[in-house]
Amino acid sequence: MANAQQAWRVAWLVWLAWLVLGLLCILPAVLPLSSLPLLSDWLPAISHHVLPEKARYSPISYWLLLTLVWQLQRLRPVAPGPFFSVAFRQDLLWYFATMGFRLLFLGTWAFAVVTVYTHYLSFLTLPGVAQWHPIAQFVLGVLLADFARWLSHLIRHKVPLFWAFHSVHHAQRDLNLFTDARVHPVDRMVSSLVTSLALLVTGNGVPAVILWMVIETLYPKFYHANVRIDLGPLRYLLVTPQSHRVHHGVEHRYHDCNFGFLFSVWDRVFGTQYPEHHIWPPTGIPDAEFPLEQAGDPVGLFRTLYRQLIYPFASLRRRA
Numbered sequence: 669m670a671n672a673q674q675a676w677r678v679a680w681l682v683w684l685a686w687l688v689l690g691l692l693c694i695l696p697a698v699l700p701l702s703s704l705p706l707l708s709d710w711l712p713a714i715s716h717h718v719l720p721e722k723a724r725y726s727p728i729s730y731w732l733l734l735t736l737v738w739q740l741q742r743l744r745p746v747a748p749g750p751f752f753s754v755a756f757r758q759d760l761l762w763y764f765a766t767m768g769f770r771l772l773f774l775g776t777w778a779f780a781v782v783t784v785y786t787h788y789l790s791f792l793t794l795p796g797v798a799q800w801h802p803i804a805q806f807v808l809g810v811l812l813a814d815f816a817r818w819l820s821h822l823i824r825h826k827v828p829l830f831w832a833f834h835s836v837h838h839a840q841r842d843l844n845l846f847t848d849a850r851v852h853p854v855d856r857m858v859s860s861l862v863t864s865l866a867l868l869v870t871g872n873g874v875p876a877v878i879l880w881m882v883i884e885t886l887y888p889k890f891y892h893a894n895v896r897i898d899l900g901p902l903r904y905l906l907v908t909p910q911s912h913r914v915h916h917g918v919e920h921r922y923h924d925c926n927f928g929f930l931f932s933v934w935d936r937v938f939g940t941q942y943p944e945h946h947i948w949p950p951t952g953i954p955d956a957e958f959p960l961e962q963a964g965d966p967v968g969l970f971r972t973l974y975r976q977l978i979y980p981f982a983s984l985r986r987r988a
């Protein structure tokens with residue numbers, strides 16, 4: 669009886685802390701950006717690479733997403749287990765490492781893509797689209813970007829050189845909220861190149877790009893989470909946690925299907941959609957040499973991250 673009372677007290681405390689955190693997340697959205705200490709004072713170098721609106725709304729959208737997934741995972745997990753598992757911690761470290769890569773390198777990469785496009789490829793911009801209503805322009809941009817994402821994903825599976833890098837993302841056996849961040853920097857450069865080009869040819873401006881970035885950041889977190897959800901009839905339009913789990917399936921029959929990023933329509937149009945909607949296969953890659961995460965302590969997590977980063981190069985050398 670005493671133990672049950674104690675458990676309830678802990679649960680209430682966790683909820684209270686979570687509520688306070690949620691209220692704190694609202695602060696950046698309502699305060700002027702210049703008063704955000706993290707951006708303006710502590711990390712001035714970062715502020716040049718973060719779009720102000722994204723910095724403003726990211727904390728609250730993350731808080732909402734984490735709350736939603738936390739509850740969904742409690743109610744409908746694919747594989748029951750602790751929320752803060754070793755796999756989750758490893759992918760969370762990937763998330764922070766990716767932020768680092770973005771600041772050090774990917775920001776420059778994006779800048780280079782835009783510069784090259786503006787100077788040499790602007791003739792590719794679709795004529796007349798600039799005069800369209802911004803919503804129509806955005807819808808076309810999203811459709812093109814999503815199709816480009818689908819196509820680049822297919823190529824990253826079919827070309828052995830690209831697969832070596834993309835397989836790091838596929839190696840996760842316990843899919844979780846942050847598995848979408850477990851993407852090798854080389855793999856990320858290839859995919860971000862095609863997406864930015866699609867948005868650029870449709871002449872989309874900064875607000876549209878920010879909206880796309882928010883969708884792009886949040887939606888894949890939902891479908892990588894450990895939740896047993898297939899979205900019912902919406903699965904004919906959108907990628908779901910079920911369809912993406914099949915894409916991550918370790919068995920050979922799942923390898924080349926469900927490449928969609930946001931919409932599942934491209935897979936349906938081009939015949940790469942796996943037909944079954946009620947299967948939740950085990951995930952991972954069939955390579956015994958892959959350095960799977962086993963240690964959950966900080967040193968172990970960093971060591972595994974390093975091994976996973978060099979894995980594609982070692983794997984390519986082995987094959988050569």
Ligand SMILES: [Zn+2]
Binds near residue numbers: 821825834838
């Ligand atoms: Zn893939």
Ligand SMILES: [Zn+2]
Binds near residue numbers: 837912
């Ligand atoms: Zn994935």
